[in-house]
Amino acid sequence: MQQSLIAFGLSKEHLVSITPDLWAEGETAKAFEVLGRRAAERGLDLRVASAFRDYDRQVRIINGKWAGDRPVIDGEGRLLDRARYDDDEWLNSILRFSALPGTSRHHWGTDLDIWDASAAGEDYRPLLSPPEYEPSGPFFEMTRWLDELIAADDAEGFYKPYAVDRGGIAPEAWHVSYRPAALNYQDMVSAESLIPLWRGEPDDNGKIHEPLAMLEVIEPQVDHLLERFVLAP
């Protein structure tokens, strides 16, 4: 399987099932199991809210937000009104929380959004919002435990690529990445390989995908956008 197909969320061949409806890269799944056992020893119950997401689903998310059919929120969780923003501002608001198709770390299967069922109960539906992971929120204990392990480089290979606000992607306390596998994909993102996909031209398997609705806004500033919203440490 070509690495570029995996990097852009166009392949599922490297994935294993971690719950009936969630998929992750094989080594990532194994490492997360170990991390989960260590968490359980501390009374935590690590759960995965989202794992692998494919290219087509990311197109539907981005196009839906562009059209105003899906909610777009600001850093405080407030719903934004499409009519009050010009195209560039609207694109930037979308990209703060949603990746351009082909650039999401969730395409790789190496990245997971996690929460703690011991603190919120089995039936809780995590919002993946900053307050849940802050000192007054239910997942703070898990966050503190995991951040200590990460700081000591003792988190089974996991780290938080979006821990610090770099002016592009919002900090995501819930997003962890399995570094040994993620390293294979993070340098593959480039405008030359993505723009044809975004235009709806066939991928390396000859498969056609839905074009991006806001491509004319993106194309003139694509290098800047990739630099600001894609690169993660």
Ligand SMILES: [Zn+2]
């Ligand atoms: Zn995530």
